[in-house]
Amino acid sequence: MITKTVNNVTEALEGVKDDMTFMFGGFGLSGIPENSINELVKRNIKNLTCISNNAGVDDFGLGLLLKKNQIKKMISSYVGENAEFERQMLSGELEVDLIPQGTLAERCRAAQNGIPAFYTPAGYGTEVAEGKEVRDFDGKPHVLEEAFEADFAFVKAWKGDTAGNLIFKGTARNFNAVMSGAAKITVAEVEELVEPGELDPNFVHIPGVFVQRIYQGEKYEKRIEKRTVRES
């Protein structure tokens, strides 16, 4: 079995540099690669382009990178409920490329699967489609969108094995699955790292070939943005 294990987050992030493009899994704060993000904050590398559906919150997740002005450009679908993100965008400190969430996901998936470009109806007739090729299929206009290119993808899974196989839990799968293998190097952190053979091969969500480095995260805060409960 080809082994992908690295000993810790320091080894996992070897080679990250100023000016690089990174992908981050997660939706809101659910399933974000907490340990990799915290290490990036510590390393204080700058001028980053970040592809991530959201940008965390003011004091957690990618919000930490934003606050330290490490991010030059965000490629995201949603800003709402992140005051610092909105402030930096409106003030012009931060370049922002807002794109439809499904297009964001599919551009990751395209990179993962070697599809250089595809057509989607999303965004036709809006400013998102400006400057892009539009073509009719079955009489309906579609926009040409291209695969992302990134240096590192940081993803977080529930369980993983040393061969790099990943299993996600609940809705924390989100962008983590489609970003795995979508960058030159994919760094996966997992809550539980097991030996090959412990995961059922029928239920591996992401095969190890898509992952270059895997480590067990030191701790997970797994913060909840909107705790909503009902009476039991």
Place this chain on the structure above:
Amino acid sequence: MITKTVNNVTEALEGVKDDMTFMFGGFGLSGIPENSINELVKRNIKNLTCISNNAGVDDFGLGLLLKKNQIKKMISSYVGENAEFERQMLSGELEVDLIPQGTLAERCRAAQNGIPAFYTPAGYGTEVAEGKEVRDFDGKPHVLEEAFEADFAFVKAWKGDTAGNLIFKGTARNFNAVMSGAAKITVAEVEELVEPGELDPNFVHIPGVFVQRIYQGEKYEKRIEKRTVRES
């Protein structure tokens, strides 16, 4: 829970007609929708266009439909080891559209996911690309391929629940997963049909929304094309 159960293969195939286009899951004989195929043979509908990676063998799977001349056109990637398929093709009795296996899979997946067209490097410079748009991405030529359109998709899963959720086993997942939801109506047959809640939602391969009808197959022969064994 929205229920997709039909009582038997007769109900499952309601509406199939001459001249329709069908998708069939399976690779070789592994994971083919045996019960649905046998019922199509029995109904003797004609002039079919069949999208399937292979065409079974002479006396099993789609080979049975071929032998009875029910198929007008095959859209496949591989003919080898199927004498009747090759004979009908070379004699001109059967129209055949041979396309690269990855393109076949991706055109199904495109139909399933509402992507009308995408670019792939496969087939560039070959007769497969004749008449198709070619475009360079990153200096490399790619061929534009479109999503399939089909009336029915017949797929076979290991387990399924009455909500239409599917789980596949081993390499029998193949085209079954990508054809689910890629036609107007998807008919899934399963070895074991269970109640909602019995399948772990983390490990459902195909969500029920992609399946319109589900039934438990009466029996499965699961024939093996090339039994290769080693000494124990």
Place this chain on the structure above:
Amino acid sequence: MLDKKGIAQRIAKEVKDGYYVNLGIGIPTLVANFVRDDIDVEFQSENGILGMGPFPTEDEVDADLINAGKQTITARPGASFFDSALSFGMIRGQHIDLTILGAMEVAQDGNIANWKIPGKMVKGMGGAMDLVGSAQNIIVAMMHTNKAGKSKLLSSCTLPLTGVKCVTKVVTNLAVIDIVDGKFKLLERAPGVSVEEIKEATEGELIVDGDIPEMTL
């Protein structure tokens, strides 16, 4: 006049047996509470769940189980989880029967704007552009006028668009309105609201054809 709950309650009547439904953030989320319980309906949330259940009890709360509004949720028996590509595949591939979302503006040609006020506010489109770009059955849930009292049902949108010619129905605190042939067509009045009041609150062209019934909830 309806409150937000009332709007959700009225929209719930549009939800039919066997529907897969995507609910946007805000008023649309409330719709789930009012769907008749003698019909089978499944809710999709685009962050990766089909078969969304009610909010969890304190004991059930799980950071790995949220909806698109980032609220903690539960999964019903028969639910499934999936990645964002397949989730938007469901949407783009028109496997979802009904989409209910909020808006800042809706125009009589079916255009919708709901993600940005240039120079002032940017929420982002999230999954809305994918939803309105593909769905065939789109209901907008919103107040008839904005906080400044200006109509949100316009002859043409002034804000950056989310999608073109896609909205089929609008349910507001004042009325149920269909979009037909590039015009607003008044179908129902909210309880106690007159046709005159609706006309006044609607900047776009409003077709009032015959007697307009008061809605029932």
Place this chain on the structure above:
Amino acid sequence: MLDKKGIAQRIAKEVKDGYYVNLGIGIPTLVANFVRDDIDVEFQSENGILGMGPFPTEDEVDADLINAGKQTITARPGASFFDSALSFGMIRGQHIDLTILGAMEVAQDGNIANWKIPGKMVKGMGGAMDLVGSAQNIIVAMMHTNKAGKSKLLSSCTLPLTGVKCVTKVVTNLAVIDIVDGKFKLLERAPGVSVEEIKEATEGELIVDGDIPEMTL
């Protein structure tokens, strides 16, 4: 001169530690038997498995577990199963390090033909067009001449192509040959085979630069 096993054995030396490898039907399948067991290599089969193991014992035979040649196989610990779209995503996305496949013809420009003889025989391309269209490291395993004794290493392919300018190396019963700058470059002779014999069996332009060593297996 090598037999088919010998060709596979020589190619096995090209398989490096940490490689993910796709093996075509025929001679390539045999390569797995000869890979050094002190290196870590994983085999992918495009019908949907990574981490393919040896053939099963009688007891282990499972109709749901086959390779691309439809042979029954086993899965190694750490294996995974996936659908055909993701499988070809691995291939197209260049996640597979080495592709080994058979051919009817290889041309000195790197073109390859292996799926059809017009009017006579059609096997179909299977996954070969996807493999050669994307892989960066493609080794062809084949006999140097066909059954009629005619060279399969040509100045230009005569059969319908599978891919263009893609083959990087050819290992035959007679020689190991690289494709460099649109020419065949002789690297090694099979045991007991002379440079003259190889030249004679090669219709395309063959560069023989200095002394050509006999291969070791």
